[in-house]
Amino acid sequence: METKADTNIKAPTGTGLQCKGWHQEAAMRMLMNNLDPDVAEKPEELIVYGGGGKAARNWESYHKIVETLQRLENDETLLVQSGKPVGVFQTHEEAPRVLIANAHLVPKWANWDEFRRLDKMGLTMYGQMTAGSWIYIGTQGILQGTYETFAECARQQFGGTLQGRLLVTAGLGGMGGAQPLAATMNGAACIGVEVDETRIDRRVETGYCDIKCKSLDEALEKALDAKEKGEALSIGLLGNVAEVLPQMLQKGVIPDVLTDQTSAHDLQLGYIPAGYTLDEANEKRESDPEGYQEDVLDSMVTHVETMLKMQQKGAVTFDYGNNLRGQVADHRDMEEAFNFPGFVPAFIRPLFCRGSGPFRWAALSGKPEDIYTTDKAVLETFPEKEALARWIKKAQDQVHFQGLPARICWLEYGERAEMGEKFNWLVKKGKVDAPLVIGRDHLDTGSVASPNRETEDMKDGSDAIADWPLLNAMLNTASGASWVSLHHGGGVGIGYSIHAGMVCVADGTEMADRRLKRVLTNDPGSGVMRHADAGYEEAVKTAKERGIDLPMVE
Amino acid sequence: METKADTNIKAPTGTGLQCKGWHQEAAMRMLMNNLDPDVAEKPEELIVYGGGGKAARNWESYHKIVETLQRLENDETLLVQSGKPVGVFQTHEEAPRVLIANAHLVPKWANWDEFRRLDKMGLTMYGQMTAGSWIYIGTQGILQGTYETFAECARQQFGGTLQGRLLVTAGLGGMGGAQPLAATMNGAACIGVEVDETRIDRRVETGYCDIKCKSLDEALEKALDAKEKGEALSIGLLGNVAEVLPQMLQKGVIPDVLTDQTSAHDLQLGYIPAGYTLDEANEKRESDPEGYQEDVLDSMVTHVETMLKMQQKGAVTFDYGNNLRGQVADHRDMEEAFNFPGFVPAFIRPLFCRGSGPFRWAALSGKPEDIYTTDKAVLETFPEKEALARWIKKAQDQVHFQGLPARICWLEYGERAEMGEKFNWLVKKGKVDAPLVIGRDHLDTGSVASPNRETEDMKDGSDAIADWPLLNAMLNTASGASWVSLHHGGGVGIGYSIHAGMVCVADGTEMADRRLKRVLTNDPGSGVMRHADAGYEEAVKTAKERGIDLPMVE
Ligand SMILES: NC(=O)c1ccc[n+]([C@@H]2O[C@H](COP(=O)([O-])OP(=O)(O)OC[C@H]3O[C@@H](n4cnc5c(N)ncnc54)[C@H](O)[C@@H]3O)[C@@H](O)[C@H]2O)c1
Ligand SMILES: NC(=O)c1ccc[n+]([C@@H]2O[C@H](COP(=O)([O-])OP(=O)(O)OC[C@H]3O[C@@H](n4cnc5c(N)ncnc54)[C@H](O)[C@@H]3O)[C@@H](O)[C@H]2O)c1
Incomplete structure (x- = not known):
């Protein structure tokens, strides 16, 4: 079982394909990028960031994932169970190419001791958030x-x-x-x-x-x-x-x-x-x-x-x-300590109510200029967003790219789909040199249940309800994201959170137009839904203004 | 919020549609069938079976689910969160029409006390297995x-x-x-x-x-x-x-x-x-x-x-x-009590290793003759399976239908897809009067993690690993089942299990052919995969014989 560590991984760049389609190619490159020594904290242990957050269970699994992605057909789906490639099934072209579940335990057994025991036995892997779902982009996040x-x-x-x-x-x-x-x-x-x-x-x-x-x-x-x-x-x-x-x-x-x-x-x-x-x-x-x-x-x-x-x-x-x-x-x-709020209820939740969250993308060309082109597109699309403009400009000046050039900024419901469409157009028209991958952190509006952080102190007391990230993952699967992941324990540790990720590739095709539109609408839409259901007026208002269809919200 | 109990629910039968397609129509009829007083244990409380296993959170939710299914377009997907219809999103025609997540809690909070507290607050619902996923068929199961x-x-x-x-x-x-x-x-x-x-x-x-x-x-x-x-x-x-x-x-x-x-x-x-x-x-x-x-x-x-x-x-x-x-x-x-085994490791697991599990179907026509027609098709398709033949004949004699006529029998990997194709042909050719719905219990080969029952004493010690049912649900979503559900706590109670359900409609169309083939192949396939991964030789053998693509299994 022992395969040697590969400590000099670099994602391929440019337009040459090692896989049979851009969705598979993107998954392969982003997995490799997560383990690039310029990106990962401890690449020799497959650790990307966040304590022990890994991208693949072990080196054998890593190589087999790469090999499988390279042979994966455009109507097949690879299943990854805690960093190990366990099956390939025939689905259809607009379905995800990869489905990932990391670190899940039956709740009664969901604690660090049991997790570590099973981890030692080689049966599971801690995926953090973007480590095990192949969309980490370095400290820019x-x-x-x-x-x-x-x-x-x-x-x-x-x-x-x-x-x-x-x-x-x-x-x-x-x-x-x-x-x-x-x-x-x-x-x-x-x-x-x-x-x-x-x-x-x-x-x-x-x-x-x-x-x-x-x-x-x-x-x-x-x-x-x-x-x-x-x-x-x-x-x-x-x-x-x-x-x-x-x-x-x-x-x-x-x-x-x-x-x-x-x-x-x-x-x-x-x-x-x-x-x-x-x-x-x-x-x-x-x-x-x-x-x-x-x-x-x-x-x-x-x-x-x-x-x-x-x-x-x-x-x-x-x-x-x-x-x-x-x-x-x-x-x-000292209970009065809670007289000051946590940062999520105070500042992040209002953003979540508008479907806002950490939209990120990477240039598969490997060229920084492609990111500057996308930066420009963002600034042109949302000229009225001052903080966004300030961020993009500062990031251009002060953020060093790690691995594949990438950018992150928060966009709301509506804006994300709009940007996805633009990015696909940039690819189609050759304004950038190769396809773009678009994803996000799991710390997002519709994708996480984490009572000590992201869902602290929900208005209706629903902090611990975990149906929402599961619905988010199933919805992104139904919408045709390129890959979808469901994780346990990211951020706050085993037992404390359930959360989902998604990545969708803009390869300039019409099919990508359809998929991006669905995914980048539904994904933040499920967040507005979750917050409207909890009774946040801003979310109810957003749903009404944007025409999000929530049957039980009047 | 109080809407009156409806204690005389009968699913519509025949070929007249109240919905915009057979997938939505089937979901509506099967939900109603679950609450038919001839089927449900306590229909006035929306309880179908198994202690408190419910089909909808409350009467308001029930009526809104029905209403939403009736208006749901053929490229839309309804999300149901613990028995409540929370959102409608645009997906595509071959995606599921309904996605359901019931009773999930972040693991640290996943116990009966917390569940009951949240249940009282109206935030969750216990869905058992087939109650909350709308495919219970009475005591025949x-x-x-x-x-x-x-x-x-x-x-x-x-x-x-x-x-x-x-x-x-x-x-x-x-x-x-x-x-x-x-x-x-x-x-x-x-x-x-x-x-x-x-x-x-x-x-x-x-x-x-x-x-x-x-x-x-x-x-x-x-x-x-x-x-x-x-x-x-x-x-x-x-x-x-x-x-x-x-x-x-x-x-x-x-x-x-x-x-x-x-x-x-x-x-x-x-x-x-x-x-x-x-x-x-x-x-x-x-x-x-x-x-x-x-x-x-x-x-x-x-x-x-x-x-x-x-x-x-x-x-x-x-x-x-x-x-x-x-x-x-x-x-x-008295530890020696465990000298005799549980029924799953003893008798059910070998079946699971062959992808065998509880295949069930119901006739949307409401006509018992349609089930007899399907019985005949099953017997003709598998003339060599004696126990199966004995079961079908005895069931015809001794099982009284409750609500929509239905049948259940265990079929293996390969057999399920074959039967699905035949059933769709029966519908297409008018051999039965209306479409058939095909589903299963969550107690199945690839769909459950439950260390005290279905995954007791797994060969590799992976009893508590819960990635598998999540992959199963995502895979069935990607494969285009009509509806897919993910539940917590069925059978053994809150904290003790995670499991998934699926239902797929045979309406005689070519699209149904494609979807049935994918779902009825991949769903049991994921079970063979799970057992092969755990090291069961019978599962490895099944995978090889049937050509199931498992990258890490030599
Ligand atoms: N907000 C979020 O989203 C988020 C996410 C992850 C982690 N965190 C939390 O933020 C905290 C900081 O994380 P980090 O990665 O920067 O940790 P770190 O351990 O790298 O840094 C902590 C720093 O605090 C300094 N320090 C300790 N005691 C001090 C004192 N009395 N006065 C002044 N300085 C002191 C230490 O010297 C150290 O440099 C952690 O508790 C972490 O869990 C927050
Ligand atoms: N195998 C499975 O898949 C599965 C599924 C669900 C439940 N179960 C378990 O099976 C058990 C039975 O379920 P049920 O629904 O039939 O329960 P039940 O309570 O309806 O029936 C139990 C019966 O046992 C009888 N009984 C009790 N003590 C007895 C004794 N000393 N001698 C003779 N008879 C005695 C009772 O009079 C009663 O009729 C439960 O523990 C249940 O949890 C098994």
Whole structure:
């Protein structure tokens, strides 16, 4: 069974086909792209991103998937069970070429222990979201998600921009490091408190953060000056947020926007307590883990208390998916932590209600120019969308492509189908050199049930109802996406989420026109449906305005 | 929200259409048929069978489903979320007209308490298997399942028939009452021990059991005489199995086949302890439930000990899905109970490995003659299948149709598609008066993950892997079934199973030919695939012989 790791995978580019059609070819190239060393975190272990999120179960499975895609006819469908190619069946031309189910367990057995046991036995695979469904495009997705969250905050609270606003956060790690750049892209003055100087240096080097400061006074002076002048500026402030934030409050500085992306979800490794150097933290964690954890929680209590006080004084305050609120609520009975909302109910759900979500695409030509052509098409199609235009321009300047050139931006119901049609036209007319693949994250409007994140605090209490992502996957299958995937446990872990993905190829044909129109209409449409069913007025309104047919919604 | 119960639902029959196509019409008629008072257990509560298995969430949803099916175009698809019609989307003509997801919860929340809470809030519905997927056909299914289990036992152990064999079981209740008839249909002499005389009387009245006996000696005399002569005979023996079985052993009578269908899964209501009258049991259960339970367990220990002894003396012994083994193992540390197998690993799995499963169909004409015509077609198509022929003939004699006339029989991979084609030809040629609908139970080869029943003790340990039913549902969607459903919790309850259903209409058209061929090939094909992947040689052999394309199976 042992086949050697292939650590130098590069997706083929251009118009030469190794498969019998573009849908199969696209699936093959995107699988390979997920494992490109420029894209994947640990390609030698088939890990793409997100802890252990894999693209294929093992090397034997990887090679067999590629081989099978290369021989797959245009009326056949390949089934992939947790990263292993298990069957080929005759379907029809407008059906998906690949159907994927990853990491599903019968609920009673759906926990990490059982999953790991079965994983060791070689029977399953953790697919995260876009890893196992072959549509990861590198860190651009993280940056854009953060950008979109801040942009929605700006739209809701500050008339569409963070210009002239002070945004304060903490944690400049793997995910959190995107915050300073996402903030300045939205026009803000930003202070990101980070206890580990090497992290700040890395963000400054790679252009994600403008400058480093070592004192609060200096940082405040610069940030408030930028805020005053309406200039975008990001500052990595060396310090511990549990100390710095109370000092800021004492000085009477109240941020306009306040959040946090320390790794609060992990009480041992994620959050450095006040008064500790990194070395001291490492030592105490070893010698006295329980005492250490109490110190962590003491600091978190101070941190959350300060956030609540700043919130009362007007700061727009939210939890950024790191479970900071849950930790102090569960371990210190500090239920009032939930007085500030999670980022999904606060900023993302209103987008979901309009069928908005993370539309992404990649150029199978391998040419960056093709993405610039599509960028232009997006800007021309939606000239009125300012935040979108700002994003595309900033992304062109500041995002380095990893693997196949790709782009991501949030589009609403209606807009996605419109863009899909345009992209197919670009391919047909030869404006781009090869077909485009269009997909999305599973964190989207109709495709996820995840009570601790995407479906936290639904209006009707339906957080844990998991019918919706299954309907989404079946609907995308019926609509003729190129490949469709159903996953368990992405984002928040085994037991905590069920979610679906889809990818659809624009190869310039009329058939692609039909399929793209159906998929890119129905996929976000199922999200508007899910939110209208839960009673969100914005979703009901969207459904009515756009003519989405929801039998039980009056 | 309150709409009145409709307690007199009858599916329309004949060739007049209330919908815009036969697929929608069939879905509407089969939904109505599920709620026909001749079919459903509690139609006023929308409950079809199996505890609380419902066909629609509430009356408002029911009427709206009917209304929506009536207006649904031939390129549209209706989505049903736990019995509620939530959206209509444009797909294409060869896609399913209805996609259903029932009772799914994110695994961490997938337990009865949370389910009931959400059910009370009106957010979900328990769909059992064929209740919420609109293809229940009355008790014929139970009888046939039992018949097929005994037939497989006969094939494995006794050269294909139970003629000249003694089969002993207990419990002649709702499910268990099918045992005597299923046994005689297979040629056996059968003793069914039942503690409640009214139950025996009901089975004798309805022809499910031949005679009642009140003494073991009389029953043994008659049964052994019938066995001797090779005559089929079923006897309902009044008595408590925990007393009767040891007596039988003492007398040196060892059954050829031994099982049990008392309601052992329920320690309070399901199993009467030795020495108790029914009234005494009712009293003690009220006055001293804990003491009562100990008495129940004492009797179960005696019962299982006797079964084990008889097994050692040659009786083919198996658990019939009532958790009798689990009870004494969990509560009395009697692990050796698992020395006899469950019925699925023992008899059903070999069938699954050949892609065999419960193929069923109904006549939309409403005419019994149409079913007799299809019966004839089945017999003509498979003249060599003796147990099948015996079943069809016995069913014609002894099964009363409930609602739309229907039939069920187990067919293998290959046979199902062949039969589908024939049925479509019968419709096309006017040999039957109206289209036929073809579906199946979710208890089938490729469509269920249920570690306590259908996937108990899989060869590779993959009992809890739930990717398979999801792939099955997506594949049937891609193949163009008329409707496809994905359920949680059927059979064994919330948390314990994930399973999928499909129904496909034979309306005599060429399109139906294509769709039936794909669906009735791929659906059982996915079951052969699942079992071949788990390492069953019979499945690998079937795949090779039939040319099923399994990339990783050499
Ligand atoms: N919003 C989302 O969609 C989303 C998605 C995934 C993860 N998350 C969560 O966001 C959090 C951050 O993720 P990451 O990948 O950036 O983690 P990471 O571990 O790479 O970075 C955390 C950073 O916080 C710093 N830090 C820890 N304690 C501190 C303190 N007291 N003061 C100042 N800085 C401190 C660490 O030095 C580190 O640089 C995690 O909890 C993660 O689960 C959110
Ligand atoms: N094999 C399958 O596919 C399958 C499917 C569903 C259910 N089951 C299980 O089969 C069992 C029977 O189901 P049912 O619907 O017939 O239940 P039921 O409750 O209607 O019938 C059980 C019968 O057993 C009798 N009984 C109880 N204790 C007895 C004793 N000590 N001696 C003799 N008779 C006794 C009762 O009087 C009753 O008539 C249940 O545990 C059920 O969960 C099996």
